[in-house]
Amino acid sequence: MSKQADSALAQMRRTHEERILSLLRKQGALSRRELGVQSGLSRTTLHDIISGLAASGTVVSTAQDSAPRGRGRPAESVTLNPAAGQAVGIDFARQHVHVAIVNVAHEIIGSADEAHPADLPWPRRAELAERLIARLTESAVTMGSLTGIGVGVVGPGTGHEETARRIEAVKLHLRTRFGVPVLVDNNTRLAALGESVWGSAEGHQNVVYLRLSHGVGGGLILGGSLHRGAHGISGEFGHITVDPDGPDCLCGGRGCLETVASVNAVTTAYQEAGGRPGGFPALLAAVEDGEPQARELLARVGALTGQVLAGVCNVVGPQLVVIGGELAHFGDAFLHPVEAGLRAHAMPAALHDLRVRAATLGDAGAALGAIALVLHESPLLARYPTEPVPEERACS
Known part of the structure; x- marks a missing residue:
């Protein structure tokens, strides 16, 4: 087979892999049948693609305990490997900092929050967020696989320009501390996103x-x-x-x-x-x-x-x-x-x-929405800007 044909086949395989990975990022675990229907791939091609992704550790298969079973092997779900990466969400509310961590398989690993005075300076809020992240990661997450941090802040108000500068400083602090991209958006909008991905909506x-x-x-x-x-x-x-x-x-x-x-x-x-x-x-x-x-x-x-x-x-x-x-x-x-x-x-x-x-997500709602923003894989974000809050329009 010519090099040109080999290249075309490799490109087609990458396209098929990305189609499967995109479905799993957006919807979480899916059965092989659901993947076949939604991807449009034949059973043989689907089996080949999933086998390759499983061999590389990108996806894993788990038995569907609640699914009806006939004779033969139990029904299986395919999901992104939970160990392949995590994302952190931080909600800087008016008088609380909330932190949540989710893995790429859409599993909520943990959340934590702590109250603070309404006038707490932004550097202290960032330090508080770091402590909450450390508290969660001590027992649950390997930070080497962190993929990004999403941040929610309260909506427009007074002191717009000064607050925008402070938030940009917090973004820089978190980006320097953890070495990953940091995205910022309005926290109530992120709470709506969180409820629509994981909660009552x-x-x-x-x-x-x-x-x-x-x-x-x-x-x-x-x-x-x-x-x-x-x-x-x-x-x-x-x-x-x-x-x-x-x-x-x-x-x-x-x-x-x-x-x-x-x-x-x-x-x-x-x-x-x-x-x-x-x-x-x-x-x-x-x-x-x-x-x-x-x-x-x-x-x-x-x-x-x-x-x-x-x-x-x-x-x-x-x-x-x-x-x-x-x-x-x-x-x-x-x-x-x-x-x-x-x-x-x-x-x-x-x-x-x-x-x-x-x-249903309680205080963790906006932090979870911030994670969905970072992953940028929910269908809800299909037409959403990749950098939601430009520096000159950051929320207060």
């Missing part, structure tokens, strides 16, 4: 995600893709006005949803109404105890939140609304008023088959 093509924490923001999955906006500004639901005569907001507006539905806002409202001392944990306990005053507060806040979501749903027509952040910890005491407010204000057509549910 998995498999849905049109999702509105709202996180109610110390800040209020969200993310949009539209037509199976994460939506970023023309200038990286999307999902800022916390800055939709709910009360024109309400308090001033950090964004420069008045009566934004964030002034009503953030952790600090609901805690302050509860205290001003004569509630128990003890901050947010006290409010959680009061709701669990069925205290009327606490539940009435949640009903009011939930109704306003639902009103904002109704406007969003009228515009984008999602299949699913996911509520995350600390306010989701109230469960049905909060989610039911949110859904009632949504249904009272949305167009009937926008409510068709629409469901509202709580996020």
